[in-house]
Amino acid sequence: MSVGTAFHPRTAPLNRKMQWREWSGYFASSTYADFHDIEYNAIREAAALIDVSPLYKYRVSGPDAMRLVDRVITRDATKLTEGRVYYTPWCDEHGKIVDDGTVHRLDDGSYRWTAADPQYRWLRMNAAGLDVNVTDESESVAALALQGPFSRDLLEAAAETSLADLRYFRRRAATIAGVDVDVSRTGYTGDLGYEIWIPADSAVAVWDRLMDVGAAWALRPAGMMALDVTRLEAGLILLEVDYTSARHAMNPEQNYSPFEVGLGRLVSFDKADYVGRRALATEQQQGGPRRRLVGLTLDWYGIEGLYDARGIPPAISPSVDRSPRPVLEGGRQVGKVTSLGWSPILKQAIALASVPVRHEPVGSQLEVEWTVEGRRGRVPAVVTALPFLDLERRRS
Numbered sequence: 001m002s003v004g005t006a007f008h009p010r011t012a013p014l015n016r017k018m019q020w021r022e023w024s025g026y027f028a029s030s031t032y033a034d035f036h037d038i039e040y041n042a043i044r045e046a047a048a049l050i051d052v053s054p055l056y057k058y059r060v061s062g063p064d065a066m067r068l069v070d071r072v073i074t075r076d077a078t079k080l081t082e083g084r085v086y087y088t089p090w091c092d093e094h095g096k097i098v099d100d101g102t103v104h105r106l107d108d109g110s111y112r113w114t115a116a117d118p119q120y121r122w123l124r125m126n127a128a129g130l131d132v133n134v135t136d137e138s139e140s141v142a143a144l145a146l147q148g149p150f151s152r153d154l155l156e157a158a159a160e161t162s163l164a165d166l167r168y169f170r171r172r173a174a175t176i177a178g179v180d181v182d183v184s185r186t187g188y189t190g191d192l193g194y195e196i197w198i199p200a201d202s203a204v205a206v207w208d209r210l211m212d213v214g215a216a217w218a219l220r221p222a223g224m225m226a227l228d229v230t231r232l233e234a235g236l237i238l239l240e241v242d243y244t245s246a247r248h249a250m251n252p253e254q255n256y257s258p259f260e261v262g263l264g265r266l267v268s269f270d271k272a273d274y275v276g277r278r279a280l281a282t283e284q285q286q287g288g289p290r291r292r293l294v295g296l297t298l299d300w301y302g303i304e305g306l307y308d309a310r311g312i313p314p315a316i317s318p319s320v321d322r323s324p325r326p327v328l329e330g331g332r333q334v335g336k337v338t339s340l341g342w343s344p345i346l347k348q349a350i351a352l353a354s355v356p357v358r359h360e361p362v363g364s365q366l367e368v369e370w371t372v373e374g375r376r377g378r379v380p381a382v383v384t385a386l387p388f389l390d391l392e393r394r395r396s
Helices: 008-014 037-045 065-072 120-126 151-159 200-217 224-233 277-285 300-309
Strands: 020-023 026-029 048-051 056-061 085-091 097-105 111-115 133-136 141-147 171-176 179-184 193-199 291-298 325-329 332-343 348-356 365-372 375-384
Touching: 008 026, 008 200, 037 048, 037 224, 048 200, 056 065, 056 120, 065 111, 065 120, 097 179, 120 133, 141 151, 141 200, 151 171, 151 193, 151 200, 171 200, 179 200, 193 200, 224 332, 224 348, 291 300, 291 332, 291 365, 300 348, 300 365, 300 375, 325 348, 332 365, 348 365, 348 375
Parallel strands: none
Antiparallel strands: 020 026, 048 141, 056 111, 056 133, 085 097, 097 111, 141 193, 171 179, 179 193, 291 348, 291 375, 325 332, 325 365, 332 348, 365 375
16 A cells, blocks of 8 residues: 655645555655646746655665675766765676666765665675675655756755755755755756755655745646656656566566666776676677667657548647557567657657667667557657757756
């Protein structure tokens, strides 16, 4: 049975239509407003507050904390100095992704590890022989994502301090409403934004302060539907949608290496040994995996033509479709779409798709299956560079 997060006393009254979904055993709002476009616009044009407390959170500490982190992730943990944040995948012994998330180096030398799936057992298994402590803080630490072009001004006002020196993928301590919090320059929207890590028993006080101050910047809460659209525009992957965790894969096709989902840049072979390194090195020596995750832009006139053939006006769901659909070349299926949706800011239908490596080059021509009134059709699509939407303010 799902339960409310530490922010539920505030989010529940705002979710008047009771549009909830389950996220790791918690209630997560699908949308607070009548429709999620209002919340999407808040992320892209003002500021939005998103409850991301259901993320799994672990504290890794002790004399060998760095050795454990370095043993598990594909990036070089020796370079993760205090105040920095890594986004990284971690793999099983076959070089297939278990999960992806962030690792924060805290001021006391310990690490905060976030993940979409439970990782406590995996971390403990890999801690064999090390003097290290792994503490599950998933319930004791609440989290908010404050995202949008006004997020910095708003957060500075709420914390009464300048954040001009907090660069992309950095973190620092702050105080909001008298509560000691941790602020990281991270997010899942591809926009200017922050994530705030808060003691769960003080979560409501921080929420109230942000909402009170945020009124001057048109702050509003946003749910998962708006977040899903923004992460697709940013070309960000989602576990069990754009790839399957190696722990849940039921056949070889459901196993993905970092190089198959656009995370190859986060794999280092110039560091101490780590889980999956040998398999990943072998994969590269053999020319790399045979498939890649790419961006696709679908031809609107192709979509319109399928509906016109049935005598009805064209339509596309405003929410992201996470169900796989075939990607074709010359009438033959060669891959699959993993996430597909309409970008309000780009005014285009966009998708993430897993395709053979020969179709990875930008400009490659493909087709995507599209069903209208029970009749299958094909829509032209072109491989497009990721991210679809690249906002400079995200890194500013």
